[in-house]
Amino acid sequence: MDVLADVLAAMRTGGSVSARAEMRAPWGLRFPATEGAAFHVVLRGTCWLVTPNGPEGAEGAARPAAEPLALAPGDVLLLRDGRAHGLAHDPAGALTKFAPARQEPSAPIGHLEIDGPGPRAVLLCGAYQLSRSRVHPLMRALPEILHLPGRHGALHSITELLGAELDERRPGRDGIVPALVDAMLPYVLRAWASGRQEPAGWAAALTDPAVGRALEAIHAEPARTWTVEDLGACGGLSRSVFAQRFTALVGSSPLAYLTWWRMTIAGRLLRDSDAPLGTVARRVGYRSEFAFAKAFKREYGTAPGRYRREHAGRGTPRPAT
Template structure:
C-alpha cells in the first residue's frame, strides 16, 4: 500500500481551486488564512512573500510556495510596494499598472482540518513548516515542473476536456509538491516523515495499519510486522512519525472514518466496524473527541463545506 497516496486520499476533501493571475507592478495583495492549504507558482516575473512573522522570501520563475495550513501572508512585487487589498474569491485576474509583469498560478485545497478539535489532519502535513518553498533548480523535481506546466497550459487556454483535466492535475500537483519536499528532507536528514518512508520497519507498520485499520493492533503485533523489537520500533516510530505506534493507529482510524462519512452512505454502525469499533457508542465518543462533532453531524457539515479562497 502506498503510504503517501493513502494519506493524501484520507485528508483530501472538497474540490481544489486554482487560477492564473497577472499582476503589473506596483501591486500588493494580502492573502487571509484559509481552511485548507494554498499554493503559489511563479510562471513569469518575480515577487516576494511576506509572512506575518519571519523574513520575506523572494520567489522567482518556477518557484513553488506551498502553505499546508493555509497561513495568511502578503504577496508583493517589491518590498517597497504597499499592500492595497485582500485577495478574495472573485479576485480580478489581472491588475494593470506601468511596471513589470508577473504571472502567478495560485490555488487551494481543503485538507480535512477544519472540524478537528486539535486542528490537525495527518502528521505528515502537521510536521511541515508554515511555508514550504521549492525553488526552481535545473534538474530538480522534473515531475513537479511537468505538472505545473500542464496545469498552467490547461488554465490559460481551456480546451475540450479541461474541466476533467484541471482537477486531476491539481491532485497530481499536491502529490508532487509533497514528494519533492520529502525528497529534499531525505537528502538532509532521516527524521520526520522523510525518514518514515525510508525506514523499512516504520514503513512496514504504516502499510499494515493503513491496510487493516479495523484490526485490534497491539504493540507486539506491530513489532512483528516491523521485524524489530518493541523498544526499537517505539523509538524509530516516534522519531519519524512523531507519535507512538498505537496513537497513530487511533489517528488513522479517525481519518479513515471521516473519509467514509464524507464519501459513502454507509451507516454509522458499518463505519464503526470498518475502523475497529464493535460499539457504535464507543466509536461516536472517540470520533467526537477528535472532531468535536458526532459522526452524523460531521457528515451533514461536510455536505456543506465552506468556500476556500484562491
C-alpha cells in the first residue's frame, strides 16, 4: 500500500481547479482564501508572492505579513491551508481579484490575460479540494507556504510538461492537463519529504524502513487485528523498540494511529457511500456495530448515523463495496 497516495485519496473531496494566467507588467492578482490547498506554478517569467495581513486561524487573530517571496521560472508553491495571498510583478503594486474565464463551460482549466508594456509572466494557478474536517498529520506537518524552487528533480519534469501543454492547444490537452495537475500534488509532497533533514516527523516516518513498512501494513489492512508486536515484525524490530521509534517519528503510538486511520476511513465511507453501518464497522476492524459506534462517537463527538445524515454527499462518491 502506498501510504502517501492513500492519505491524499482520503483527503480529496473533488477534482482540482486551475487556470492559466498570462500577464505583462504591471499586474497584481489577489487570491481569496479557499478550501483545501492552493498552488501556483511559475511557467514563464518571474513574480512575487505577497501575503498581506488578515485574520488567520480559528481565533481570528491577525497574523503579520510575511516578507514578499521572489519566484522564478519553474518554481512551485503550495499554500497548505489555502490562505488569502497575492501574486504580483512588484510586491508593492496593487492587487486585483483573480477572476479567470473559461473558453467553454466544460473546459477543464480557465484562462486570464492581462496586457501591459512590461515583462511577461505565465502562471498556472489553482487549488486542490481537500477536506478540512479531518486533516491528516502528514499534511499538518507541511509548512503553511511550501516553496519548491525550479529544477527540483521529477517535479520539474511535470511543470515542463504542463507548460508545453498549456502553450499549445493540441489534441488530448483537456485530458492531459488535469491529470498532470493532480499528479503534481504527490510529487510536491515527495519533493518536500525527500528534502527534509529532521530526524523525526512524517517525512522521516515515510522513509524509515521499519516505521514505513508498519504504516504500509496499516493502510493495506486497516481491519486486521494488529498488535504492536505484529507491526514491529513488519520492519524486523522488537515490540518495545518499534513502539518507541514509531511514536517518536509519527507523533502518536502505533495503535492510536491505527484507530485514527480506521475512523478516518469510516467517516469517508459514511459520507460518500450507502454502505450499511455493519459493513462500515467490519471494513474498519469492528465486529459489532455497537463497538464501532462507541469508538466513532469518541472520535467524532457524534453517532455514525447522525454523522452520515449531516455529511452525506460532501465528498467524491465512492462505491459501497
